[in-house]
Amino acid sequence: MNIGFVPILFLLLCHPLLRADDTSEKRLPNVVILATGGTIAGSGATSTTTVGYKPATVPVQALIDAVPELKKVATVQGEQVFQIASQNMTNEYWLKLAKRVNELLQQPDVDGIVITHGTDTLEETAYFLNLVAKSAKPVVIVGAMRPSTALSADGPINLYNAVLVAGSKEAVGRGVLVCMNDQINSARDVTKTNTSTADTFKSPELGVLGYIQGDRVAFYRLPARRHTLNSEFDISGADKLPNVEIAYGFANVSRTTVDALAAAGVDGIVYAGVGDGNPSEVTEQALADARAKGILIVRSARVGNGIVARNSEVNDDKRDFVVSDTLNPQKARILLMIALTKTKDTKEIQRMFYEY
Ligand code: DGL
Numbered sequence: 053m054n055i056g057f058v059p060i061l062f063l064l065l066c067h068p069l070l071r072a073d074d075t076s077e078k079r080l081p082n083v084v085i086l087a088t089g090g091t092i093a094g095s096g097a098t099s100t101t102t103v104g105y106k107p108a109t110v111p112v113q114a115l116i117d118a119v120p121e122l123k124k125v126a127t128v129q130g131e132q133v134f135q136i137a138s139q140n141m142t143n144e145y146w147l148k149l150a151k152r153v154n155e156l157l158q159q160p161d162v163d164g165i166v167i168t169h170g171t172d173t174l175e176e177t178a179y180f181l182n183l184v185a186k187s188a189k190p191v192v193i194v195g196a197m198r199p200s201t202a203l204s205a206d207g208p209i210n211l212y213n214a215v216l217v218a219g220s221k222e223a224v225g226r227g228v229l230v231c232m233n234d235q236i237n238s239a240r241d242v243t244k245t246n247t248s249t250a251d252t253f254k255s256p257e258l259g260v261l262g263y264i265q266g267d268r269v270a271f272y273r274l275p276a277r278r279h280t281l282n283s284e285f286d287i288s289g290a291d292k293l294p295n296v297e298i299a300y301g302f303a304n305v306s307r308t309t310v311d312a313l314a315a316a317g318v319d320g321i322v323y324a325g326v327g328d329g330n331p332s333e334v335t336e337q338a339l340a341d342a343r344a345k346g347i348l349i350v351r352s353a354r355v356g357n358g359i360v361a362r363n364s365e366v367n368d369d370k371r372d373f374v375v376s377d378t379l380n381p382q383k384a385r386i387l388l389m390i391a392l393t394k395t396k397d398t399k400e401i402q403r404m405f406y407e408y
Contacts, residue, residue, distance in 0.1 A: 081219030090170025138170025164218030
């Protein structure tokens with residue numbers, strides 16, 4: 053090669069008009085919308101049918117076409133990954149979605165991803181992806197509490213806001229986000245708090261990360277726990293996930309549920325205990341018997357907020373139990389399931405519950 057040519061080429065490539073990062077500042081962000089179903093894709097018989105509608109009927113392109121304003125803020129393309137009511141979510145759907153998300157996130161021309169999803173298990177999919185998505189690029193999960201056919205359907209504005217956030221530089225590096233009702237919540241802390249109202253998603257006590265107001269994306273804090281690029285978990289090679297289920301605590305509880313889960317051969321049990329994650333004496337013995345069979349036990353709480361502390365009214369050291377810290381039972385189940393893809397060591401798993 054004529055050595056004189058190299059410096060000229062180098063100078064040309066550094067020229068502002070040619071540098072990719074400068075042109076990227078002028079073009080609209082490329083956002084991929086992955087549709088999975090739910091009420092946001094739901095339809096009802098009349099414009100006032102806000103219950104009794106059919107979820108998971110409207111295809112992704114129709115969702116996009118219903119919001120022509122998207123073209124102002126991003127270049128979007130849609131994919132229908134699957135079309136379900138999210139109470140029917142399975143580990144197989146999660147693995148399919150996570151693998152497609154990670155494929156897209158590795159593409160240099162993809163700036164962010166939006167996932168449209170039913171709200172019933174939206175917080176769980178969000179947390180699952182928070183643990184296994186391998187990029188700092190925004191991944192934003194969005195749903196709706198009213199079907200697309202309803203008066204004041206919240207889906208279109210939620211979708212517009214989600215695409216705005218997914219294409220924003222401000223959202224980079226904040227983990228998987230849930231955007232609904234003009235609020236931005238973290239995947240780890242958000243939960244569905246009302247069966248039917250548009251403001252259902254909240255991060256009780258720990259609070260929102262930010263807001264969308266008009267076309268402004270405004271953040272006020274960062275998630276404190278490990279996620280996405282800083283996660284040690286990798287499901288790229290997984291074709292199935294460990295089986296972890298939840299047993300619920302209440303006054304006069306028997307050991308029936310715990311014994312049934314153990315007999316079914318689960319890999320882990322999360323106990324949604326009363327108060328500080330407390331089982332009764334009867335269920336504590338059932339959990340101990342399950343542990344003795346090699347089943348991992350995590351004590352969470354049905355309470356909804358606060359820390360489940362080790363060795364409070366239960367001697368977790370003696371029982372070799374793990375505590376969920378502040379993760380609610382449905383999220384503790386996800387972290388235990390993912391942790392079991394790496395280890396069955398309870399000290400290691402307890403570390404994970406204190407870090408994620
Ligand atoms: N069947 C529920 C689901 O798909 C509908 C609730 C919703 O999406 O808001 O999660």
